[in-house]
Amino acid sequence: xxxxxxxxxxxxxxxxxxxxxxxxxxxxxxxxxxxxxxxxxxxxxxxxxxxxxxxxxxxxxxxxxxxxxxxxxxxxxxxxxxxxxxxxxxxxxxxxxxxxxxxxxxxxxxxxxxxxxxxxxxxxxxxxxxxxxxxxxxxxxxxxxxxxxxxxxxxxxxxxxxxxxxxxxxxxxxxxxxxxxxxxxxxxxxxxxxxxxxxxxxxxxxxxxxxxxxxxxxxxxxxxxxxxxxxxxx
Amino acid sequence: xxxxxxxxxxxxxxxxxxxxxxxxxxxxxxxxxxxxxxxxxxxxxxxxxxxxxxxxxxxxxxxxxxxxxxxxxxxxxxxxxxxxxxxxxxxxxxxxxxxxxxxxxxxxxxxxxxxxxxxxxxxxxxxxxxxxxxxxxxxxxxxxxxxxxxxxxxxxxxxxxxxxxxxxxxxxxxxxxxxxxxxxxxxxxxxxxxxxxxxxxxxxxxxxxxxxxxxxxxxxxxxxxxxxxxxxxx
Numbered sequence: 001x002x003x004x005x006x007x008x009x010x011x012x013x014x015x016x017x018x019x020x021x022x023x024x025x026x027x028x029x030x031x032x033x034x035x036x037x038x039x040x041x042x043x044x045x046x047x048x049x050x051x052x053x054x055x056x057x058x059x060x061x062x063x064x065x066x067x068x069x070x071x072x073x074x075x076x077x078x079x080x081x082x083x084x085x086x087x088x089x090x091x092x093x094x095x096x097x098x099x100x101x102x103x104x105x106x107x108x109x110x111x112x113x114x115x116x117x118x119x120x121x122x123x124x125x126x127x128x129x130x131x132x133x134x135x136x137x138x139x140x141x142x143x144x145x146x147x148x149x150x151x152x153x154x155x156x157x158x159x160x161x162x163x164x165x166x167x168x169x170x171x172x173x174x175x176x177x178x179x180x181x182x183x184x185x186x187x188x189x190x191x192x193x194x195x196x197x198x199x200x201x202x203x204x205x206x207x208x209x210x211x212x213x214x215x216x217x218x219x220x221x222x223x224x225x226x227x228x229x230x231x232x233x234x
Numbered sequence: 235x236x237x238x239x240x241x242x243x244x245x246x247x248x249x250x251x252x253x254x255x256x257x258x259x260x261x262x263x264x265x266x267x268x269x270x271x272x273x274x275x276x277x278x279x280x281x282x283x284x285x286x287x288x289x290x291x292x293x294x295x296x297x298x299x300x301x302x303x304x305x306x307x308x309x310x311x312x313x314x315x316x317x318x319x320x321x322x323x324x325x326x327x328x329x330x331x332x333x334x335x336x337x338x339x340x341x342x343x344x345x346x347x348x349x350x351x352x353x354x355x356x357x358x359x360x361x362x363x364x365x366x367x368x369x370x371x372x373x374x375x376x377x378x379x380x381x382x383x384x385x386x387x388x389x390x391x392x393x394x395x396x397x398x399x400x401x402x403x404x405x406x407x408x409x410x411x412x413x414x415x416x417x418x419x420x421x422x423x424x425x426x427x428x429x430x431x432x433x434x435x436x437x438x439x440x441x442x443x444x445x446x447x448x449x450x451x452x453x454x455x456x457x458x459x460x461x462x463x464x465x466x467x468x
Binding site for chain 1 (some may be wrong): 275276281282284285286288289290291292293300301302304307310311312314315317318319322323326333334336337338342355379383387415416420448452458
């Protein structure tokens, strides 16, 4: 199921007040804003417009909760967290990896969700058209950048999806590991309401094990413990 | 002024319901969780505990608003967004930079705020003890990692703060550029209530110009336009 930005919680009262305080008109929220008249560098303006457009990733909600259970995690935070996973856990990659490439891949891996929304890993109905929705989103998003950058990011995203290179294998493993850890450290807060079982997770075992056998070993023990504690179905 | 995590908005009803659905006890929110009994790899357990601890960065609020004005931005999203700025705008760095180093620096540059909180750039009272608060936070946070990783991240954070290397200069410039862009694209939503003027921003001109003269030129035009439109004091 796709998470629309309308699911984002209402602004705090203090923010609403601040925003309404000044003299300027309220902000419109539709699409990229054209560069101000004084700015003539078309390439840079286009790059900045892209960076403003992807601000929307901060409003795409995932099904994981924050560790303090205050709310659901969004895609932008998740992407940052994954990149930190790579910074800290790179020594466990199954193959030697180019660090900058892994980081770039993790930073952009969910970008298409600004248009395609998040697809819950255990929502098998939504998974049916996920590939098509995300391809359409990629075709809309990446060309907002200058051509060679659009091609480079699109290619990096394809590489992540195809999971063939050492970098993609490690990045994909981390993308599976992070939500499992968030779940364990919130007493199965997503697993329990969705009645997720160890068998459901084992379907994705290869993605983790292939990118990092050592991390799989850790996760395997963690899942045993999660079942023992009743966070996860046995 | 420091933003406490208590300022984070209340969970959505749907999340609260999901979280309360299962049989397991509610999650505690205090500190890192010890590894489950089956897990004996002390190094990896320590690294994972650190990654869980820094989940708190998602609850440290900044003074910038999202482009859709739905709420304030948090440090984790900001760090992701900055890393994306580097991915897209690296060609404008004043000096040749090591991309992985810039990305790592941007990913970790606000980590100490999990304990020190965010300090608003125009809050000159809070700025007085900012350095001391952040140093204390660094001494508490980084040693949660294995020694050599703690030293490496601490050193990378110092490098960012000291702004001497090409990577630190570019990273610091981006860290100044991003909130200015968010402000412009939200009609000065933070500038207006805080009565920020062009002169306030010009105090930080050197940080941007030194890391990227081209980006400073862009920002300079943007500020002219912001004053014309009434987003920013002249």
